[in-house]
Amino acid sequence: MILCFSGTGNSLFVAEKLSQALAQSSIISLNELIKLENYNPIQADDDRYIVFVLPAYSWRIPRIVEEYIVKTDFPEGLKAYFVMTCGSDIGNAQKYAESLCRKKKFIFGGCAEIKMPENYIAMFPVPSKPKSDLIVKEAMPQIVRTAEIIKAGKDLEQKAISLFDLLKSGIINEIFYRFCVKAKEFYVKDTCISCGLCAEVCPLNNVAISQNKPIWGDSCTHCMACICRCPKEAIEYGRITKKKRRYLFQKPADL
Ligand SMILES: Cc1cc2nc3c(=O)[nH]c(=O)nc-3n(C[C@H](O)[C@H](O)[C@H](O)COP(=O)(O)O)c2cc1C
Ligand code: SF4
Ligand code: SF4
Numbered sequence: 200m201i202l203c204f205s206g207t208g209n210s211l212f213v214a215e216k217l218s219q220a221l222a223q224s225s226i227i228s229l230n231e232l233i234k235l236e237n238y239n240p241i242q243a244d245d246d247r248y249i250v251f252v253l254p255a256y257s258w259r260i261p262r263i264v265e266e267y268i269v270k271t272d273f274p275e276g277l278k279a280y281f282v283m284t285c286g287s288d289i290g291n292a293q294k295y296a297e298s299l300c301r302k303k304k305f306i307f308g309g310c311a312e313i314k315m316p317e318n319y320i321a322m323f324p325v326p327s328k329p330k331s332d333l334i335v336k337e338a339m340p341q342i343v344r345t346a347e348i349i350k351a352g353k354d355l356e357q358k359a360i361s362l363f364d365l366l367k368s369g370i371i372n373e374i375f376y377r378f379c380v381k382a383k384e385f386y387v388k389d390t391c392i393s394c395g396l397c398a399e400v401c402p403l404n405n406v407a408i409s410q411n412k413p414i415w416g417d418s419c420t421h422c423m424a425c426i427c428r429c430p431k432e433a434i435e436y437g438r439i440t441k442k443k444r445r446y447l448f449q450k451p452a453d454l
Pocket of ligand 1: 206210421
């Protein structure tokens with residue numbers, strides 16, 4: 200069973216590739232469950248493992264996904280794998296995923312680090328389409344290797360952790376959530392056509408349509424779905440996103 204959270208499609212693509220390699224293992228959308236506040240117990244299918252596919256947010260699994268996992272009952276004794284997509288690296292995410300597994304009585308199967316195109320347009324530049332295509336193609340062998348390890352029931356190889364990794368996933372993650380993850384910089388331009396997609400795709404129901412325009416509430420996880428999925432590029436985040444390419448996963452034509 201695969202549980203996937205994805206803001207802009209990278210993790211969903213990886214989940215689909217894993218599903219194909221793992222005999223069509225079913226994919227459950229964490230975006231939908233979180234949006235519906237559905238914390239009903241997850242039933243085991245035939246697999247004895249569960250694979251969480253998600254983006255790295257500040258060098259750990261996204262906090263809202265961690266909260267979902269804590270609140271939800273899972274069958275005991277499952278082996279849990281964490282397949283994390285990222286723009287550069289996942290830091291020491293494995294330490295926190297392992298501790299979550301202890302809490303949930305999962306057997307920790309390890310964290311995989313899959314480098315995909317950067318999507319965090321509220322903070323960084325995102326790669327051009329040709330560069331994104333290259334990054335996705337380069338990720339393919341690792342996606343295949345990860346699927347083989349999971350299929351064989353083995354543990355994913357864990358990376359060596361540097362002092363900087365400890366800091367990034369530790370104190371920097373805390374600071375990031377406290378000071379950076381806010382929706383107040385979002386605003387909408389006149390080019391908005393009131394289609395409502397930004398509200399629809401927000402996994403936290405943090406976007407409402409009022410007088411035909413989106414407004415943002417206080418609970419945001421910076422997944423970048425609203426700003427990157429707007430068909431008119433009518434959403435900005437402060438000044439940093441002006442004239443910047445939006446990122447949404449697109450399969451390279453020759454893949
Ligand atoms: C809020 C936020 C935090 C991020 N933090 C990291 C990070 O710590 N390390 C990293 O390499 N990439 C980071 N990224 C980039 C994403 O992890 C990466 O682009 C991912 O593949 C996006 O997946 P998605 O398209 O499934 O949402 C971050 C992106 C966002 C939006
Ligand atoms: S997705 Fe874009 S065009 Fe549609 S309502 Fe939201 S801001 Fe307006
Ligand atoms: S408001 Fe936008 S960035 Fe924030 S959680 Fe919702 S969709 Fe994601």
